[in-house]
Amino acid sequence: MKPATAPSALKVQAALGERFEVLEFDASTRTAADAAAVVGCTVAQIAKSLVFRAQGGRPVLVVASGIHRVEEKRIAALVGEPITRADANFVREATGFAIGGVPPVGHTTAPVVLIDEGLMGFGEIWAAAGTPNAVFRLTPADLVELTRGRVAAVALK
Template sequence: MTAGSPSTPATVALDRAGVPYTPHVYEHHDNATNFGEEAATALGLREEQVFKTLVVSVDGQLAVAIVPVANRLDLKAIAAAVGGKKATLADPALAEKRTGYVVGGISPVGQKTALRTVLDESALAYDSIFVSGGRRGFDIELAPADLVRVTNAVTRPVART
């Protein structure tokens, strides 16, 4: 475990896989509803470099989309990226049950059930990106290639403005 890092299933999975990361803890406000924007603001980062983890249902099968908090998820693009026809955001209770994380703290890493994962290709423009570390108020910084490797993700253009 990296010094100063909370232990979450995400950090445990990264440590087990030997993936280097930097933990970033910030104060989460209970009234916050846009968790990605809150993280970007609290950490002093551009929203294009902070990514949100969204659980979607594609033709009845759950998948994960990782997109910049500055953008929205293109539902048609995520459906196509996983070989499906129609995508909707998953029910929050189901997303929490399947990932083992709470909404606003869903990490793409260390989920209870490994889901098909798509990382927006814009991540590849950065040396490192920020994703949820597995709880509200905790992000992890890592190389996009390491995130792809540890989640078995594919990269596709799935974000839109």
């Protein structure tokens, strides 16, 4: 573990400011299970970022607990229009980051943000920070503040 040095991770660090520290690891943090193993937390404490494309073309960022699969019909209902899974090109265009490193902050295009209510019960969570081996620690309240997102039931029941 070391402080951020990769350009994408430094971009996230700049967006976060001094209040948070982006950390890079030699091992992958691309998946929730990988990230949890590397940082030493439960998979549920990993805030995974999923990007969808609303029918009207706007990006929709869903930040979900690492143990939850999201219900796309619920997301569509919350957004008010149909959604589809975003491809890699759309994700990069909408967020400035590749799949596997999309942080819940620092986007050039402000997407609609929905936050899995399942993340709200933890004292701390970990989120992607720009590369497939960078993360940062925050609280659920920090996540809401940073994203200006809406907490909602997005997980499959």
